[in-house]
Amino acid sequence: MEIKVLGPGCPKCKQTESVVREVLAETGVNANVEKVTDIRTIAEFGVFGTPAVVVDGEVKSVGKIPSKEDVKKWVSKGAAPAKGGCCG
Numbered sequence: 001m002e003i004k005v006l007g008p009g010c011p012k013c014k015q016t017e018s019v020v021r022e023v024l025a026e027t028g029v030n031a032n033v034e035k036v037t038d039i040r041t042i043a044e045f046g047v048f049g050t051p052a053v054v055v056d057g058e059v060k061s062v063g064k065i066p067s068k069e070d071v072k073k074w075v076s077k078g079a080a081p082a083k084g085g086c087c088g
Helices: 011-027 039-044 068-078
Strands: 002-006 032-036 052-055 058-062
Touching (some): 002 011, 011 032
């Protein structure tokens, strides 16, 4: 899973990255988190407000700090199934 936090590095952008990393730690989901600060790259996603969060190429949030609950929904839908158990 690839997660991009888009923004110039403002306090809200930093808080957004923290929320994403906290959720990943809490859920045990393995994802690469990339902070994107280049305005041209951000614009390529069609995003004109920051902070923004992109999960596996899909823009999930723009212009606000997402809640932990929202991030949990995004990462659980894209998470690889756990291996092991009775059927894995």
